[in-house]
Amino acid sequence: MPQEPTPATHAALRVLTAGSVDDGKSTLIGRLLLDAQALMTDQLDALRQRSATGDTLELALLTDGLEAEREQGITIDVAHRYFATPRRKFILADAPGHEQYTRNMVTAAAGSHAAIVLVDPTKLDLRRRPLQLLPQTRRHLLLAHRLGVAHLILAVNKIDAVADAAATFGAVAEALQTFSAQAGLKPTAVLPISALHGHNVTQRLGVPWYQGPSLLELLETLPVPKPPREEPWSLPVQWVQRDGDGTGHQPRIHWGRLTAGRVRVGEEVQVHPSGQRARVAAIRHHGGTELAQAQAGQSVGLVLDRALDVSRGDWLGAPQTLLGQRRFAATAAWLDEEPAIVGQRAWLRHGHRWVQARLAAIEHRLDLDTLQPAGDAQLAPNDLGRVVIEAAEPLPLRPFASAGPERGALLMVDPGTHRTLAALLVA
Incomplete structure (x- = not known):
């Protein structure tokens, strides 16, 4: 019989947790670390001491390391945690859910192989049909998809906190699948979990209405995307x-x-x-x-x-394959605190090269409710839209969808303040 892969030989999986505020992202990572026995004894003792009660551990404290995060009970910066099971190694990224910290989520998503997008059904109007997802849930799903995250896992969290778990999971799963179809997404899985109590995180849920794998079982089997080897080098x-x-x-x-x-x-x-x-x-x-x-x-x-x-x-x-472009269209995730201005000057980073550029046009903004181009051609903080960029020097660009981030993604940086203005994906 073939042997199980070991952490030393199995490729590490980079996993991002995303979703709206207080959906349980930090708690989920804490639960994975705890149930996978990836915590040292002194870490567990410190967690018990810092938790409010001895019965319920505040698992979010394992990733919320900043003092402001602990005081406010929110995630501000991206925290990375590392652990391994007998089957593979993991690098977990806990991204903020607040809209004002979307830029941090984009940074984490850019290098991730999988994204777990959490949904808290207790925040939704479960009587409404069709069920409406929160804007930040939709935004994070779109961003993860547009940033090339290969595996999108949709996790309906806090399934223990609703009266009818089966009906709630069915309704939320239907809303997620409908949105995914409209947005052109292909989720890897939709599954119910309770990060707080550990239901379906490392052990299967064991109920008639869900017969799928646990979250950890799924993560252990996901393939790590490989760079294209048949294209010109x-x-x-x-x-x-x-x-x-x-x-x-x-x-x-x-x-x-x-x-x-x-x-x-x-x-x-x-x-x-x-x-x-x-x-x-x-x-x-x-x-x-x-x-x-x-x-x-x-x-x-x-x-x-x-x-x-x-x-x-x-x-x-290879000769004749690195064709330079000065003017190109791109999907922009606008991350600056000020709206985009046509004619705005910026630095572009592509690979290891910095070039000067200008925002030549804003073609449209994406309406997160309808997933269609909005009537106004403006980009406010955290908006998604299509723009045209003019660079001072030619860049060897390729469409992001086929070439990936190395040739198809850029950063747009303000030349005066050095703030990141936008993440650009070549169309």
């Missing part, structure tokens, strides 16, 4: 190193992580933006190991057969 240069060999010869090693494809020794290389060409003379791995080839997801150093003017922020790739 590309590598954003993070660092250029001179490597002396003791003879006075100092070849340059261009270090970075391959975002797509496979590269082999001897293949032709084109540099973006200069357009210069060379061939791959050697591929270095960490520790000085030389490879015959490397594939997407690996961090490697490329040695070229001739010296070229390459610096941090440049791209290396």
Whole structure:
């Protein structure tokens, strides 16, 4: 029989908890850590001492580390926690639910493989049909989807706090599936849980109206998305190193992580933006190991057969594949405290490169209730919409939907205050 994968050999899963305020995100992570026996004895003792009573542990205290978070009973910053089961390793991110901290949620979602979007049915009008989800629940679902999170898990929390758990779960699940269909989302699963009491978190619920897996069982089986390997190869240069060999010869090693494809020794290389060409003379791995080839997801150093003017922020790739764009359309998650202004100047970060740019147009804002373009072409804080950007220099962009975040995502930063204005996903 095949052996179960171990934490050392199974890829770690990055998981985000999202949803509206007080839906139980911090409590859920605390419950996962507690029930998976991922807490040290001193951590558990400290938790008991900090909790209000000895009977009910305030599990949110495990992630709400800031003094302001503990005083106000809210999550402000993103907290990461690490644990492992016999089947895999996990990196958990607890994101704020408040609308004013949406930018923190976007930061956490950008690097996550899965998102658990919680829904608190006690906040909903269960008598209303069709059932209406909270705006922040819809916003977090859309953001997680638009930011490329591969697995969307919809968790109906506090199932112990409603009179008819089966009927409530059915109604909320139907509302979630309806919204997902309208928004073009494909949820991985919809499941009931009670983070406070541990129902269906690590152990199955065991009721006639739900026969699915527990949350942890589901998380242990989700595949980690792999970078595209069949596309032309590309590598954003993070660092250029001179490597002396003791003879006075100092070849340059261009270090970075391959975002797509496979590269082999001897293949032709084109540099973006200069357009210069060379061939791959050697591929270095960490520790000085030389490879015959490397594939997407690996961090490697490329040695070229001739010296070229390459610096941090440049791209290396197969010839004729790194085509630059100065003007492009993108989906924007507007994160600044001030509304967007057409003509606004900004810095764009793409890969390891910073370029100047301007907001050329706001085509529309997305109405979170109808999921259709709104009539007004304005973006207020935490709005989603479609914009047109003009960059001062060409960037090797690809649509986010096909290329992922490496070539299809950018950050827009205010040049004066250095505040993050928006997260951009190339259309």
